[in-house]
Amino acid sequence: MAFAKRSSGKNGRIRAGRFTAPLFFLLALAISIAAAILLSRYVERENLRTLEPLLSEPRFDWLHVEPNGLQIELSGQAPSEIERLVALNAIRSAFKPNRIDDKIAVAPKSSIEPNAYTLRLLQSDGRVQIFGELPNGGSIERIIEAVENSGNASLVEDWSTRHEVEPNDRWDQTLQFGLHGIELVPDADLHLSDATAMIEGRLGSQEELGRVKSILDSVRPPFLSLTFNVTAPQPLRVPFLFDLLVVEGGARVNACHVDSEVNRTRILAELAMHFEPATGKCGLARGAPSPDWVDAVAGSIALLKNTNGGRIRIEGLNVFAALPEQDTTDEFSDQFNEDLIALRDRFTLHLVSSGDIERLVSGTDQDTVLEVDVSSERTVEILGGVNDDDAIRIVTSFAKAALAPNTLVNNLKADPTISAEVTGWALAGLEALSMLHAGKLTLGLESMKITGISELPDIRRRVSELLSSNLEDLHFEVNVDYDAYIVAEAPMMDPRLCASLATEVVDSQKITFEPGSANLSAAVDPTIRQLAIVLQNCTHARIEIAGHTDNQGREQMNLALSTKRARAVLDALLNEGVLTSNFVAVGYGESQPIADNGTESGREQNRRIEFRLLESGVTSIPQ
Numbered sequence: 001m002a003f004a005k006r007s008s009g010k011n012g013r014i015r016a017g018r019f020t021a022p023l024f025f026l027l028a029l030a031i032s033i034a035a036a037i038l039l040s041r042y043v044e045r046e047n048l049r050t051l052e053p054l055l056s057e058p059r060f061d062w063l064h065v066e067p068n069g070l071q072i073e074l075s076g077q078a079p080s081e082i083e084r085l086v087a088l089n090a091i092r093s094a095f096k097p098n099r100i101d102d103k104i105a106v107a108p109k110s111s112i113e114p115n116a117y118t119l120r121l122l123q124s125d126g127r128v129q130i131f132g133e134l135p136n137g138g139s140i141e142r143i144i145e146a147v148e149n150s151g152n153a154s155l156v157e158d159w160s161t162r163h164e165v166e167p168n169d170r171w172d173q174t175l176q177f178g179l180h181g182i183e184l185v186p187d188a189d190l191h192l193s194d195a196t197a198m199i200e201g202r203l204g205s206q207e208e209l210g211r212v213k214s215i216l217d218s219v220r221p222p223f224l225s226l227t228f229n230v231t232a233p234q235p236l237r238v239p240f241l242f243d244l245l246v247v248e249g250g251a252r253v254n255a256c257h258v259d260s261e262v263n264r265t266r267i268l269a270e271l272a273m274h275f276e277p278a279t280g281k282c283g284l285a286r287g288a289p290s291p292d293w294v295d296a297v298a299g300s301i302a303l304l305k306n307t308n309g310g311r312i313r314i315e316g317l318n319v320f321a322a323l324p325e326q327d328t329t330d331e332f333s334d335q336f337n338e339d340l341i342a343l344r345d346r347f348t349l350h351l352v353s354s355g356d357i358e359r360l361v362s363g364t365d366q367d368t369v370l371e372v373d374v375s376s377e378r379t380v381e382i383l384g385g386v387n388d389d390d391a392i393r394i395v396t397s398f399a400k401a402a403l404a405p406n407t408l409v410n411n412l413k414a415d416p417t418i419s420a421e422v423t424g425w426a427l428a429g430l431e432a433l434s435m436l437h438a439g440k441l442t443l444g445l446e447s448m449k450i451t452g453i454s455e456l457p458d459i460r461r462r463v464s465e466l467l468s469s470n471l472e473d474l475h476f477e478v479n480v481d482y483d484a485y486i487v488a489e490a491p492m493m494d495p496r497l498c499a500s501l502a503t504e505v506v507d508s509q510k511i512t513f514e515p516g517s518a519n520l521s522a523a524v525d526p527t528i529r530q531l532a533i534v535l536q537n538c539t540h541a542r543i544e545i546a547g548h549t550d551n552q553g554r555e556q557m558n559l560a561l562s563t564k565r566a567r568a569v570l571d572a573l574l575n576e577g578v579l580t581s582n583f584v585a586v587g588y589g590e591s592q593p594i595a596d597n598g599t600e601s602g603r604e605q606n607r608r609i610e611f612r613l614l615e616s617g618v619t620s621i622p623q
Contacts, residue, residue: 051065051072051091060087062076062077062078062079062083063078063087063104064076068101071099071100071101072091072099072100072101073101073103074087074088074091074100074101074102074103074104075103075104075105076104076105077104077105077106077107078104078105078106078107079107080106080107080133084104084106087104088100088102088104089557092554092557117132117133117134117135117139117167117171117174117192117193117194118132118133118134118191118192118193119131119132119134119139119143119160119175119178119190119191119192119193120132120189120190120191120192121143121147121178121182121188121189121190121191122189123182123187123188123189124187124567124585126155126584127155127157128147128155128156128157129157129159130143130144130147130156130157130158130159130160131159131160132160132161132192133160133161133163134160134161134162134163135162135163135165135166135167135171136162136163136164136165136166136167137167139162139167139171139175140158140160140162142175142179143175143179144156144158146179146182146183147182170194170221170223171194173221173224174192174193174194174197174221174224175192177197177216177219177220177221177224178190178192178197178199180216180219181197181199181216182199184212184215184216185201185202185203185212185230186201187201187202188200188201188230189201195223195224195225196224196225196226196227197220197224197225197226197227198226198227198228198229199216199226199227199228199229199230200229200230201229201230201231202230202231202232202571203230203231203232204232204233204579204581205232205233205235206232206233206234206235208232209230209231209232212230213228213230216228233286233574233575233577234259234284234285234286235285235286237257237283237285237286237287239287239289239315239316239451239452239453239479239481240257240285240288240289240293240314240315240316241255241256241257241313241314241315242255242256242257242267242296242297242300242312242313242314243255243256243312243313243314244271244300244301244304244311244312244313245309245310245311246275246304246309246310246311247309250275250276250279251271251274251275251279251304252279252280253271253279253280253281253282254280255313256280256281256282256283256297257282257283257285257287257288258282258283258284258285258288259284259285259286259287259288259293260284261284263293263294264282264284266294266298267282267294267297267298267301268282270297270298270301270302271301274301274302274304274305275301275305286577287453289316289317289453289481289482290317290346290347292346292347293314296314296319296347297314300312300314300319300321303321310322314347315451315479316451316453316479316480316481317346317347317348317481318347318348318350318479319347319348319349319350320350320352321349321350321351321352322352368384368442368443368444369384369385369386369415369418369422369443369444369445370382370383370384370385370386370412370422370426370429370441370442370443371383371384371440371441371442371443372399372426372429372430372433372440372441373440374403374405374433374436374438374439374440374452375438376437377406377407378403378404378405378406378407379405379406379407379409380399380405380407380408380409381408381409381411382395382396382399382408382409382410382411382412383411383412384411384413384443385412385413385414385415385418386412386414386415386418386422386426387414387415387416387418387419387420387422387423388414388416389414391414391422391423392412392414394423394427395412395423395426395427395430396408396410396412398427398430399430402430402431402434403430403433403434419445422443422445424470425443425448425471425474426441426443428448428466428467428470428471429441429443429450429467431466432450432463432466432467433450433452435454435456435459435462435463435466436450436452436453436454436459436463436480437453437454437455438452438453439451439452439453439454440452446474446475447474447475447476447477448467448471448474448475448476448477449476449477449478449479450463450467450476450477450478450479450480451479451480452480452481453480453481453482454480454481454482456482457482458482459480459482460478460480460482463478463480464476464478495538495541495542495543495613496613498534498535498537498538498543498613499541499543499611499612499613501534502531502534502535502538502543502611503610503611505527505530505531505534506527506531506608506610506611509524509526509527509530510527510608511524511527511528511569511608511609512524513565513568516561518561518564518565518567518568519568520568520572528569528572528573528576529576531573531576532573532576532577532578535573535578535583536577539578539579539580539581539582540582541582541613542582542583542584542613542614543582543583543584543611543612543614544583544584544585544586544611544612544613544614545566545569545570545583545584545585545586545609545610545611546566546586546587546588546610546611546612547561547562547563547564547565547566547585547586547587547588547609548562548587548588548589548590548592548593548606548607548608548609549561549562549589549590549606549607550590550593550597550602550603550604550606550607551590551593551597551603551606552603555589555590556589558589558590559587559588559590559591560587560589561587561589562587562588562589563585563586563587564587565587565609566585566587566609567585569585569609570583570585584614590606593606594606594608
């Protein structure tokens with residue numbers, strides 16, 4: 001019986017196993033299918049969520065997106081081939097190309113409105129790309145001819161769409177205006193439509209910016225709205241000045257330099273709060289000697305609010321305060337020191353008598369016989385007199401040798417009543433000026449004053465020692481400021497040394513960008529300034545700023561990103577005052593790796609900026 005039970009039990013287990021195995025398999029299959037369906041729906045929802053910002057843009061209201069598992073199906077009718085490519089590129093930045101099913105159609109060319117012409121012309125380092133909806137009748141030929149005649153284009157890419165409609169007179173005027181714009185602004189980006197024009201670019205100076213804007217305003221068709229997004233570096237001012245005089249019923253600003261719109265707004269607000277009315281303007285400029293400049297100005301304005309006729313003048317890092325005779329000097333002196341005590345570590349404070357106000361304003365004494373101005377562009381102006389014609393030749397020759405001017409304006413005159421000693425004093429002053437980036441020599445019969453700016457931290461000591469050794473009986477005053485961001489002119493460096501030093505800078509302090517963008521990270525500001533110092537004297541050399549990426553992402557996107565990053569470095573150097581007309585920015589994308597892209601450290605090395613000397617563009621070095 002026991003044996004029979006065991007046998008029966010065994011047979012029973014075998015029969016049960018024959019049914020349960022398929023059941024388990026079917027159950028597992030059902031669970032897998034359900035999980036796959038749930039996962040697919042989850043992926044589709046996530047895909048839609050990823051594309052929500054793109055689909056919410058009005059320009060893509062024609063685009064239909066249908067997620068299908070891991071695939072993204074695109075449909076709809078794009079207004080043009082360019083719009084189709086723009087949409088595809090935007091979606092490809094989020095999804096791999098093999099996941100995108102492109103079923104987008106393009107509107108027939110005949111569907112364009114008669115006046116709906118557009119032009120987008122993008123320029124970068126000799127490469128010109130033309131996009132837009134253009135009429136037949138010579139528009140594209142005129143554009144290409146204008147670009148080639150400008151001499152800025154080495155490669156022209158035409159991506160525009162032409163339509164079988166004749167251009168009207170309004171479009172002819174619009175196009176002519178736009179082509180005039182790219183002639184005046186090299187490397188400009190141009191956007192044209194039937195009623196609007198936008199020009200974006202950069203010019204070399206504020207004077208040139210004003211001239212170009214005036215020309216374009218004079219030739220702009222009356223129906224065309226112009227957006228002029230062209231920038232230029234602000235002028236360099238040495239010394240940086242603020243001069244405020246309290247007058248009856250208000251105050252007058254005789255001079256005011258500011259380094260930003262924010263600081264200009266703050267200074268004007270301080271003036272409005274303490275003085276009504278306050279006349280005068282503040283001009284934007286480079287060359288502020290300290291980040292605390294605006295604090296010194298604001299404190300000075302507040303200091304004068306209770307005086308009648310007082311004056312504050314700030315020259316570089318020197319703060320001069322002068323009083324009218326009716327004010328109590330001791331009381332004002334105490335207030336002067338109390339209000340500006342926080343600035344003592346950076347500024348030198350001077351309390352002078354009311355009789356010194358006019359001398360303070362003019363910066364000269366009544367016995368001034370010679371003045372020499374040296375600008376940051378090495379324009380030298382000499383005004384005044386010396387003993388005879390021989391002295392004129394000596395001073396002029398020494399100025400040419402010591403200051404190496406690009407432009408010399410010589411207004412020296414012979415005056416036999418002037419002491420012959422003045423010639424020797426003038427030579428000592430010119431030697432002192434040769435140590436500065438920009439400055440001024442004011443020479444009188446009893447004193448000499450040197451003002452200016454230099455990149456040398458100990459410049460005051462150097463100038464003082466020089467003058468002490470050359471001037472025995474003449475009193476001298478040195479008001480020279482140190483600024484690490486503005487370098488003095490020096491002989492042109494060997495181009496090979498220029499590229500080598502720039503490479504050393506970027507090797508030791510890598511230039512980095514915000515992830516996935518061409519925006520420089522905040523941490524690279526010191527690196528850019530150091531590069532500017534190196535490259536200030538390399539404007540004769542043809543240097544390539546090369547951008548490189550790793551191999552993450554699509555090749556074309558990496559190429560575009562590397563080009564934008566190289567251009568961002570070029571623009572940053574221009575903002576630091578480097579003349580970049582001989583520099584070119586080029587992107588190489590992922591094509592020139594220097595390390596293994598299979599590792600994170602390798603990819604980090606491949607994301608880089610390089611400086612290379614273009615041998616064919618090297619000019620001869622002055623001996």
